[in-house]
Amino acid sequence: MFTNVDNLNREKCFETHQKEEPIVVVCAADDKYAMPLAVMARSVIENIKSDRKITLFIIDGGIQNKNKKKILKTLGSKNSEIEFIHRPDSLVKKLEDVVKYTLTNGQAKKHLTIAAYYRLFIADLLPDNVEKAIYLDCDLVVEEDLDKLWQKNLGDNYLLAAQDIWIHSISSHNGILNYQELGINPNEKYFNSGVIFINIKKWRSEQISVKAIDYLKQNKDYIRFADQDILNALFVGEWGELDLRWNVTPGIYEYASWNESPFSENVYNNLINKPYVIHFAAATKPWNSDDALFKEYFYRYVDKTAWKGWRFTFWKKLQLKLSYKFQKLKKWLG
Numbered sequence: 068m069f070t071n072v073d074n075l076n077r078e079k080c081f082e083t084h085q086k087e088e089p090i091v092v093v094c095a096a097d098d099k100y101a102m103p104l105a106v107m108a109r110s111v112i113e114n115i116k117s118d119r120k121i122t123l124f125i126i127d128g129g130i131q132n133k134n135k136k137k138i139l140k141t142l143g144s145k146n147s148e149i150e151f152i153h154r155p156d157s158l159v160k161k162l163e164d165v166v167k168y169t170l171t172n173g174q175a176k177k178h179l180t181i182a183a184y185y186r187l188f189i190a191d192l193l194p195d196n197v198e199k200a201i202y203l204d205c206d207l208v209v210e211e212d213l214d215k216l217w218q219k220n221l222g223d224n225y226l227l228a229a230q231d232i233w234i235h236s237i238s239s240h241n242g243i244l245n246y247q248e249l250g251i252n253p254n255e256k257y258f259n260s261g262v263i264f265i266n267i268k269k270w271r272s273e274q275i276s277v278k279a280i281d282y283l284k285q286n287k288d289y290i291r292f293a294d295q296d297i298l299n300a301l302f303v304g305e306w307g308e309l310d311l312r313w314n315v316t317p318g319i320y321e322y323a324s325w326n327e328s329p330f331s332e333n334v335y336n337n338l339i340n341k342p343y344v345i346h347f348a349a350a351t352k353p354w355n356s357d358d359a360l361f362k363e364y365f366y367r368y369v370d371k372t373a374w375k376g377w378r379f380t381f382w383k384k385l386q387l388k389l390s391y392k393f394q395k396l397k398k399w400l401g
Contacts, residue, residue: 089120089148090217091200093193093265095185097128103205103354104130105141105372106365110208112147113371119214122148124193124200128182129154137373155188162280169283169290183293186260187279190270198268203344204261206352208364211343216313221266224307225275226298228258232311232338233318233348235329243300244289255303260295261346262314275301315342317349317360354379 092111096104108123115121123142130138135151142149159181166181186202193200199221201213219227237246238253246253270276279297283290290296311330315338322328325335345361347353353365357379369377 087119089122090115090213091122091124091193091197092213093124093126093186093189093200093202094205095126095128095182096130096205097182098130098134100182100205101130101134101138102369102372102374102377103352103365105138105374106368107203107205107207107209108138108142108147109371110210110368111203111213112142112144113368114209114212115146115214116212117214118146119217120146120148121213122150125149125151126185126189126192127151127154128185141372141374152192155185155192158188158191158276158280159184162283165284165287169287169293184283186263187294187297188276189265190267191276193267198266200265200267202260202263202265204346204348206348207261207344207346208368209344210364211312216264216309219264219307219309221264222307223266223269223305225266225269225302225305227264227307227309228260229262229309229311229314230256231259231318232314232316233321234259237299237303241291243296244291245286246300249286249300251300251303256308257299258295258306258308259314259316259346259348260292260298261316261348262309262344263298264309310343312337312341312343314344314346316346317351320360357384 092108094104094107104125111123112121125138130151139149162184163181166184189200189202201216203209216227221227234241234257236253237243237251237255237257239257242257243249243251278301279294282297282300286296286300311334319328319335319338322330322335325332328335330338345364347359347361347365349359351359353359353362359365362379366378369375
């Protein structure tokens with residue numbers, strides 16, 4: 068187990084000499100997402116059915132040491148290795164102003180932050196010997212053995228992902244706003260970037276982070292879903308499609324029944340009843356609202372973490388409300 072929490076970046080949870088390569092998982096979080104991160108990672112570990120190890124790289128957007136201790140307490144086991152990666156400040160600096168613009172003057176969804184862009188730099192941040200990795204958002208829980216995803220063939224694709232349940236195509240209402248100017252076929256599918264199996268070797272060799280920054284700067288007025296819009300525009304026709312169950316979002320409940328959805332009855336029922344990944348991809352989440360869909364899945368895993376027993380209570384709701392009003396006043400006062 069870890070012995071020095073003041074120097075967490077390079078610590079290990081188990082000996083790295085293994086006969087079988089570990090599943091490499093990457094996520095990114097600031098301190099506000101420390102608990103959801105632990106819940107997500109715990110759900111991954113709970114559902115691994117083989118002896119395969121997990122190497123978890125956490126892009127650290129400012130997680131406090133006390134919460135790092137809780138994360139390590141939650142995840143420390145012979146089957147997991149955790150490594151904190153310093154926030155890519157030098158890279159983020161290149162797009163900080165333009166990201167702020169998208170959040171204040173552009174089309175971007177207001178619940179997103181600059182941390183949503185960290186995944187664009189994954190190929191630059193991971194060790195050179197890592198050639199593929201599964202990126203997971205922190206606002207989700209995994210209900211299936213991640214080894215099944217890890218064993219899929221990436222081929223020459225930039226990534227594997229599931230089509231977004233809510234945004235079906237590039238030209239959908241919430242798709243890429245300027246797809247016509249970009250010359251993209253309106254029927255091209257649009258994927259959700261919360262669960263992506265990344266071809267790190269290909270990203271690295273083709274300098275995807277540089278291309279992503281260039282795209283963001285040139286299309287800042289049209290960005291709504293941060294990195295997701297960027298990756299969909301960059302990888303048109305060059306990503307592989309996963310079973311929709313690998314990224315089930317609350318969008319499935321936009322349809323009252325299967326025959327009102329674009330899915331077959333079997334597919335619809337599997338999404339509702341047998342999801343592989345439950346993604347709280349909305350502003351309403353189990354840790355900020357008591358109305359969040361799928362919250363029972365979150366609470367099941369939160370009780371397997373160092374935050375055991377945590378629930379969104381009336382007092383949490385009041386605290387968030389007061390914090391929001393304070394931030395609004397602070398902004399108004401300049």
